[in-house]
Amino acid sequence: MSEHTPLDPQLTLAVRDLSVAYPSQRGLVQAVRHVSFDVRRGESLALIGESGAGKTTLGLSLLRLLPPNAQIGGGQISYQPAPPAECAPVAAINVLQLTPRQLRRFRWQECAMVFQAALNAFNPMLRIADQFADTARAHGYLRGRALALRAAELLRLVRLDPDRAWRAYPHELSGGMRQRALIALSLLLTPQLLILDEPTTALDILTQHTIIEVLKDVGSAFGLAMIVISHDLTLAAELADRVATLYAGMIVESGDTRTVFRRPAHPYTAGLLNAVPTLAAHKQELRSIPGAPPDLIDRPHGCAFHPRCPLASEQCRRVEPPLEAIGDGVQVACWHWRSARAMFVKRET
Amino acid sequence: MRNRTGLIGGALLVALMLLTLVGPLVVPPETQAHVDRIYQAPTLLHPLGTDFQGRDTLVMLIHGGRDVILIALITGLLTTLIAVLVGTLSALLGGVADSLLIGVADIWLTVPRFIVLVVAASLVRLENVWTLAILLAVMGWPGLARQIRAQMLSLRNREYIEAARMLDLGLVQIVFRELLPNMSAFIAIAMIAAMTQAIYAQTGLVFLGLVPFGNNWGVMFSLAYAKNAIYLPNAAWSLLAPMGAIMLFQLALVWLARALEERFNPQLRAGRPG
Amino acid sequence: MTIPLIELEHVRRNFTIQRRQLTAVDDLSLRIQPGEIVCLVGESGCGKTTTGKLIAGLLPPSAGSIRFLGQSISQLRGAAYRRYRLGVQLIHQDPYASLNPAHTIYDTLAAPLRRHRLTKDERATRARVRELLTIVDLTPPDDLLGKYPHQLSGGQRQRVAIARALTVGPSFLIADEAVSMVDVSIRISLLNTLLRLKEQIGLGVLFITHDLALANYFAWAGRIGVMYLGRLVELAPTPLLIAQPQHPYTQALLAALPAVDPDLNRQKAPQLRSADVPSLLRLPGGCSFHPRCPRCQLAQCEMQVPALVAFRDGSAVACHPVQHERRAEENSDVQP
Numbered sequence: 001m002s003e004h005t006p007l008d009p010q011l012t013l014a015v016r017d018l019s020v021a022y023p024s025q026r027g028l029v030q031a032v033r034h035v036s037f038d039v040r041r042g043e044s045l046a047l048i049g050e051s052g053a054g055k056t057t058l059g060l061s062l063l064r065l066l067p068p069n070a071q072i073g074g075g076q077i078s079y080q081p082a083p084p085a086e087c088a089p090v091a092a093i094n095v096l097q098l099t100p101r102q103l104r105r106f107r108w109q110e111c112a113m114v115f116q117a118a119l120n121a122f123n124p125m126l127r128i129a130d131q132f133a134d135t136a137r138a139h140g141y142l143r144g145r146a147l148a149l150r151a152a153e154l155l156r157l158v159r160l161d162p163d164r165a166w167r168a169y170p171h172e173l174s175g176g177m178r179q180r181a182l183i184a185l186s187l188l189l190t191p192q193l194l195i196l197d198e199p200t201t202a203l204d205i206l207t208q209h210t211i212i213e214v215l216k217d218v219g220s221a222f223g224l225a226m227i228v229i230s231h232d233l234t235l236a237a238e239l240a241d242r243v244a245t246l247y248a249g250m251i252v253e254s255g256d257t258r259t260v261f262r263r264p265a266h267p268y269t270a271g272l273l274n275a276v277p278t279l280a281a282h283k284q285e286l287r288s289i290p291g292a293p294p295d296l297i298d299r300p301h302g303c304a305f306h307p308r309c310p311l312a313s314e315q316c317r318r319v320e321p322p323l324e325a326i327g328d329g330v331q332v333a334c335w336h337w338r339s340a341r342a343m344f345v346k347r348e349t
Numbered sequence: 350m351r352n353r354t355g356l357i358g359g360a361l362l363v364a365l366m367l368l369t370l371v372g373p374l375v376v377p378p379e380t381q382a383h384v385d386r387i388y389q390a391p392t393l394l395h396p397l398g399t400d401f402q403g404r405d406t407l408v409m410l411i412h413g414g415r416d417v418i419l420i421a422l423i424t425g426l427l428t429t430l431i432a433v434l435v436g437t438l439s440a441l442l443g444g445v446a447d448s449l450l451i452g453v454a455d456i457w458l459t460v461p462r463f464i465v466l467v468v469a470a471s472l473v474r475l476e477n478v479w480t481l482a483i484l485l486a487v488m489g490w491p492g493l494a495r496q497i498r499a500q501m502l503s504l505r506n507r508e509y510i511e512a513a514r515m516l517d518l519g520l521v522q523i524v525f526r527e528l529l530p531n532m533s534a535f536i537a538i539a540m541i542a543a544m545t546q547a548i549y550a551q552t553g554l555v556f557l558g559l560v561p562f563g564n565n566w567g568v569m570f571s572l573a574y575a576k577n578a579i580y581l582p583n584a585a586w587s588l589l590a591p592m593g594a595i596m597l598f599q600l601a602l603v604w605l606a607r608a609l610e611e612r613f614n615p616q617l618r619a620g621r622p623g
Numbered sequence: 624m625t626i627p628l629i630e631l632e633h634v635r636r637n638f639t640i641q642r643r644q645l646t647a648v649d650d651l652s653l654r655i656q657p658g659e660i661v662c663l664v665g666e667s668g669c670g671k672t673t674t675g676k677l678i679a680g681l682l683p684p685s686a687g688s689i690r691f692l693g694q695s696i697s698q699l700r701g702a703a704y705r706r707y708r709l710g711v712q713l714i715h716q717d718p719y720a721s722l723n724p725a726h727t728i729y730d731t732l733a734a735p736l737r738r739h740r741l742t743k744d745e746r747a748t749r750a751r752v753r754e755l756l757t758i759v760d761l762t763p764p765d766d767l768l769g770k771y772p773h774q775l776s777g778g779q780r781q782r783v784a785i786a787r788a789l790t791v792g793p794s795f796l797i798a799d800e801a802v803s804m805v806d807v808s809i810r811i812s813l814l815n816t817l818l819r820l821k822e823q824i825g826l827g828v829l830f831i832t833h834d835l836a837l838a839n840y841f842a843w844a845g846r847i848g849v850m851y852l853g854r855l856v857e858l859a860p861t862p863l864l865i866a867q868p869q870h871p872y873t874q875a876l877l878a879a880l881p882a883v884d885p886d887l888n889r890q891k892a893p894q895l896r897s898a899d900v901p902s903l904l905r906l907p908g909g910c911s912f913h914p915r916c917p918r919c920q921l922a923q924c925e926m927q928v929p930a931l932v933a934f935r936d937g938s939a940v941a942c943h944p945v946q947h948e949r950r951a952e953e954n955s956d957v958q959p
Contacts, residue, residue, distance in 0.1 A: 050806045175667070177899065202803075204666035204833050206895070209879035231807050234881035261883055275808040276883055277840040279865055286840065288812030292776050508720040512784070515679065516735040516791060517708045526734070530725040 009090070011080055012193050012225040013039040013062070018075030020054075020061050027297040031057040033249045034075070036323075039193065041082070044219060044226035046236035046257070048272070049246035050293060055229045058246070059195050062227070063113055064095065064103060072096065081110055082192050108139055111193040112186035114179075116201060121182055122170040128181055129166045132188065139189055154184040157221065158214045176207030180214060187218065194218075195227045200235055212238050233276050237261055245269045248294045248304035251323060255330030263341050265332040267309045270344045303334070311336040311343070355608020361601035365594075369414025378412045379404040390583040398586035400569070401576040406590045409569055414594060416565040417548065420482050421598070424547035427486035428493060429540040435490065436497025437524060440505065451498065454491035462488045466550060470559035481560065485547050493539050500535055504528055534609055541606040545599050552595060566591040626693045627654040628795055628827055629678055629711075634687035636673055645903045647673040649853040651687070652931065657794060658825040660845030662838035662861070664876070668903055670853040671831045675797045678829065679713045709739070712788035716800035718780035722772040728783055729768040732756075735790040755786040760816055778809035785816065795827045796820075802837065814841050835876055839865055849873050852903060852911045855931055859938035869940045871895075871918045910943065918944050 008014075020032040031054040039045050047055050060066050062077060077095040084090075098106055115121045122131055132151050136142055142150055152162035158180040165173065165181055173181065179199060186194060199215070200208040216239065219226055228239055236243050237257060244254035245268060253266035264270040271289040291308035294300060302320055306312040315335050323333040334340060383403030391398045397406035439450040465488060475481045504510060505528070513527050529536075554560045555567030562568055569591040579588060636648040648670040655661055663671040676682045677689060680696055688695050691707045699707050715721040722731055732752045735741070742748040756764035759782040772780055781801060788796060798817065802810040818841065820826045830841050838847050839861060847865075848858040849872065857870040868874045875895050895915045901907060907914050909925040916924070923943045932946050933939040935953055940946065 050808060174899065205835060205876050205879050206666060206900075208881065212881065232881075233807070234883050237883045238881045272808055273883060275811050277811065277836045278882055279836060279839055279877070279880065286811045288810070288815075289808040292778075293806070508715040508717060509723040511681065512713070512715070512721060512787065513723075513734075515681070515708070515711075515713055516738070516787070517705065518734060518738050522734075522738065526726075527723055531723070533725075 009080070009083065010040050011038050012041050012043075012082075013080070013227075014076075014078045014092075015062070016076045016078070018058070018061065018077065019073035020057050020066065021071050021073055022067075023069060023071070024297070029296045030299070031070075031249050031296060032061065035246075035249070035251055036075075037244055037251060037254060039225050039227060041192075041225055042219070042223045043242065044228060044240045046228045046230065046240035046243045047246055048230060048233060048236050048243060050231050050272075053246040053293070054249035054296070055231075055246050056197055057249075059113065059197050059227065059229045062095065062195060063107055063111060064098075065113070079106070079110060079193070104139070108135065108186075108191065109189045110191055111195065112189070112191040113195045113197065114182050114186045114199060116179075116198045122178065124170050127167055127169055128173075132185060135185060135188055141189060151184070151188070154187050155181070157187075157218060158184045159210060160184065174207075176203050176210060179203065179207075179211055183211075183214065183218065187222065190222065191224070193225045193227070195229070197229045198232075199228065199230070200232060201230070208235075215239055233261070233272055245272070248299055249296060250304065250333065251331075252305065252334065253330070253332045254323075255328065259328050259330055264344055265326060265330060265337040265341050266305075266334045267311055267336075267340045267343075268305050270340055271308075273344070311339050354604045355611075358601045358604025358606075358608060361597065362605060365414065365598055365601060366418060368411055369418055372411035373415065376408055376411050379408050388581055388584040388587070391586060397590045398583060400573060400587035401584065406569075406587050409564065410566070410590055410594055413565040413569055413591065414598075416478055416562055417551065417567065417595070417598070419478050420485070420551050421544040421547045423479065423482035424485040424489070425540045425544035427482060428489045428543040428547075429536060431486060431490040432493035432497050432539070432543075433529075433536060436494040437501055437528075439494070440498045440501035441520070441524065447498075451495070454494050457488075457491040458495075463550070463553065466554055467557070467559060470554060475554075475560045476562070481551065481554075482547070485550050486543075488550075489543055489546055493543060496539060497532070497536070500532055501528065504531060538606045538609055541602050541609075545602050548595060548599060566594050570595075625656060627690075628657040628659070628692060629653075629655040629829075630688075630690040630693075631674075631678070632688050632690070634674075634677060634684045634689060636670075636677060636682060637685045640904070643904055646853055646906070647903065648677065648684075650928075650930075651853075651855055653848065653855065653858070655795075655827060655829065658821065658827050660821060660828050660830065660842045662830045662832065662842040662845065662847045663850055664832060664835055664838050664847055665850035666833055666900060668852070668900060669850040671850050672799055674850070675713065675799045675829060675831050679711055679797055680708065681713075709791040710793050711795045711797065712791070712793040713797045713799060714781065714784050714788060714801040717804055718777040718784065719772075719804075721784045722780055722787075724772050727769055727771055728756075728775075731783065732787055732790055735787070739791060741790070741792075751790075755789055756783075758789065758820070759783075759786045760812070761786070777805045778813060781805055781813055782816065785813075785820075789820075793826070795829070797829045797831070799831045800833070801830075803832070803834070810837065811840070817841070835880055849876070852901070852906060854911065854928075854941065856912065856941045857939065858931065863936065863938055867938075869938065869945050870942050871916050872912055910941075918942075920944060921947075 016036045018032055018035045019030070022029040022031060035058060037045065047058065049055050057066070061072065079093045079095055080090055081093070093106065095106065122128070126134070133143070133147060136147050141147070148166070151166065155162040155165055160177060160180050165177065170178055200211050203211065212235065215226070218224060228236065230236060240257050242255065243257045243260050244251045245266060246252070247268050253260060253264065253269050260269060261273060264273055268289070274285070274287050275289060277286055289308055294304050300307055302318045303309070303316045306316040309316065313336065321333045321335045323331050325331050326337060386399050386403035387401055389395055389399045395405045395407065397410065400406055400409065435450055435454065439447045466484065469484055473480065475484070510523065510527055513523050518527070552567045555562060555565065556571045558571060570588065573584070573588040573591070579585070631651055631653045634648060634651045635646065638645045638647055651674060663674060665671050673682065677684055683697060690696065691710065694703060696707055729752055732755060733748050736748050736751060742751050752768065753764040756762070756767060761767055761779060761782050767775070775783070796817070802813050805813060814837070817828055821828060830838065832838050842861045845861060846858060847861050848855050849870065850856065851872050857864065857868070857873050864873065865877065868877055894917060896917065897915045901914065909923070909927055910916070910929050913919040913924040921943055927943070929941040929943050929946065931939050931941040934949055
């Protein structure tokens with residue numbers, strides 16, 4: 001494992017200046033640009049944004065699961081495993097420089113990923129039991145009866161009936177049940193960091209609620225750090241301690257969830273909040289964000305959000321605002337963040 | 350890779366067609382035997398050598414391609430036409446009609462095609478390009494019809510077809526304006542497949558001497574083989590030339606089909622969100 | 624009292640899957656007035672999409688009757704059938720599948736205009752297409768006429784789908800999860816377009832969704848119907864349903880809605896006994912909700928299917944304990 005300057009021991013993951021691009025017919029798609037963020041031990045961070053914002057690419061890059069044509073343009077992903085004892089020193093792992101063998105050990109044992117509950121997240125030809133066995137075998141983990149016991153424990157934790165789920169094929173389980181089984185599988189080797197990509201999208205309200213409860217349980221039971229990638233702001237509000245808004249492949253705002261959602265400093269975050277209906281929706285002024293997501297190949301000059309921003313000025317059109325700390329643990333990349341805060345329609349609850 | 354293969358395939362096809370359809374108008378045919386020139390190796394005068402009767406192989410090639418290409422084209426068109434008709438009717442009518450039509454196709458598929466062709470050749474005089482083409486089409490439509498039907502059935506349930514039904518656009522219009530255009534790539538590729546099939550069948554029949562054609566590539570090959578060309582070194586050219594011509598034709602078709610497939614698929618997938 | 628635009632009476636729809644019968648919609652009765660907005664809410668498998676298809680005439684009912692302006696749709700012929708067929712249109716969920724990929728936007732919108740001779744000539748057709756695109760907020764329309772669906776975003780495609788539905792002058796639109804596959808920030812504007820159409824041309828809308836918050840927003844002036852395993856379990860004007868849900872399932876749905884304000888104090892509904900929905904192939908006896916229901920106390924719940932009973936305040940519930948309580952308060956036999 002390659003070492004470098006030890007990180008703040010409170011951090012599980014530190015991403016610095018990460019950029020990822022894909023070559024395409026029309027040009028280079030810059031899916032992720034100079035992204036930096038931290039995830040503390042046991043903390044959950046939500047990455048929110050809409051389709052095409054680069055969230056999934058970012059998630060995949062953390063585990064180096066990108067397709068072969070993806071180009072990592074620079075940056076660092078540093079992961080710090082949990083210290084074995086209270087004050088024992090721990091070397092940080094530079095994920096981007098792991099060898100294939102080290103990478104295999106990193107994936108699933110230290111960091112696991114849960115994809116959407118689609119039918120093809122599991123191998124449709126294998127029973128759930130076999131999928132668990134495959135994963136365990138690939139990492140030299142438990143087998144046979146010991147595995148079944150451990151798996152049953154995990155399945156119960158995610159509120160699945162082990163007897164029913166263990167011998168089932170994926171198509172025999174509903175979307176919500178598959179999602180929970182996926183979560184259980186990801187916890188098999190007790191990772192420290194869990195990345196979830198759209199865990200509740202396309203699921204029903206009650207199922208979503210169950211998944212959220214399950215994730216809360218799981219997080220506290222294992223002291224997991226979580227990164228939740230989603231376009232659903234309510235999921236972030238329920239689950240995440242901190243939130244980061246992505247737009248056109250960059251983080252435009254980040255901070256404590258409560259603060260960001262009550263007083264958003266970036267017009268895009270404010271726009272998203274204004275577009276989400278709650279039960280008091282009829283009393284609010286709900287509005288969509290005009291325009292469309294930006295072209296990631298030919299992005300606008302200056303601030304990528306300016307074509308759709310009600311506060312856009314000449315400066316916004318020419319110069320890209322840097323991500324800056326503005327107090328209360330919030331960082332924002334906007335020249336007019338004060339106006340954005342003032343403009344935000346207070347939501348009635 | 351992309352469309353270069355298709356371009357080459359298309360160019361090759363055009364070249365072959367020019368050679369065999371326009372060539373005979375320009376190059377005089379070989380009608381006489383020149384016993385003093387048999388089995389010559391390629392020279393400037395005879396770029397592909399001469400055959401067992403001293404005739405220039407290249408000239409023979411130019412004059413011998415017409416039948417092959419015409420049969421391939423006509424058979425391809427006819428097979429596709431019948432298959433589209435049967436497949437579409439079957440898929441859209443459903444119920445008893447569907448079971449009946451598909452049942453016929455299935456049974457027809459189990460019949461060993463080549464044997465039937467051989468038997469038919471002995472019963473009917475297959476001297477006309479059209480007769481052979483029709484026969485081949487009649488034998489070849491079931492496989493394609495099943496594919497067309499499957500494609501229709503899957504398209505039939507697409508949302509935009511449902512919308513067309515709700516807008517009461519009418520069955521005829523739905524078939525011709527909504528369904529078939531979305532299958533045009535499929536049908537084009539299928540037609541090319543039918544053409545390659547026709548070439549195989551035709552060459553086989555000719556090789557076995559069951560088709561009394563005057564001169565074509567298959568005949569050249571058959572005669573060369575019968576005259577023991579494989580034992581004589583220079584004679585190999587008279588054997589390889591027609592074989593090579595047939596192969597080139599097939600290759601051109603296959604490349605064209607592959608490029609068509611590549612071209613049509615990404616466009617349909619381009620809309621999917623990332 | 625006007626003739627309802629759409630009326631369903633004890634409608635049932637069965638499906639046969641691998642030789643077993645499944646009842647996707649059971650004993651559904653509903654009246655929708657012209658220009659009214661109704662939302663059907665429920666989870667997957669509850670039968671709301673099937674109901675939409677039944678109303679759209681894409682599926683025949685296995686039992687019961689569906690009426691359009693008083694006439695049973697299965698018996699309509701000729702001009703009357705055409706009035707129904709063009710009067711009720713459907714917007715699909717998937718914007719990537721609802722437009723024919725081989726046609727330009729202009730072709731897609733011109734086809735029904737030409738087919739039904741709704742415009743005089745080509746110039747009039749062109750003008751009408753531009754007009755329709757403007758009505759659905761796709762401006763400037765000329766930018767889109769020559770484009771193909773794959774060149775448009777999801778939100779734009781849905782608008783074209785709405786425009787296409789409008790070409791034939793419908794009086795009722797069924798939006799089947801029409802915004803679920805569209806970006807979050809665009810959903811509201813699509814719904815606002817539909818609301819505007821309701822105001823401007825008196826279009827009635829049936830909005831099918833599993834998102835109760837969206838239903839609340841869209842149908843605030845209308846009604847919400849909650850479906851569970853093929854049955855309508857509660858039907859009430861939206862403000863009433865949201866403020867005072869009566870059926871335990873509705874209460875659970877409302878309590879489960881995640882909110883953007885993490886500190887929001889929501890009414891804690893009694894927990895459901897199981898997180899999973901039973902399969903439609905093995906329905907529980909009596910009230911199909913009873914195994915999960917926190918209020919299930921009566922033997923009646925396990926044996927008798929509760930009917931949807933209406934009460935004077937305009938709400939209707941299918942739940943034995945609730946009905947007993949409320950019947951004690953009032954007597955009503957008003958139809959929903």
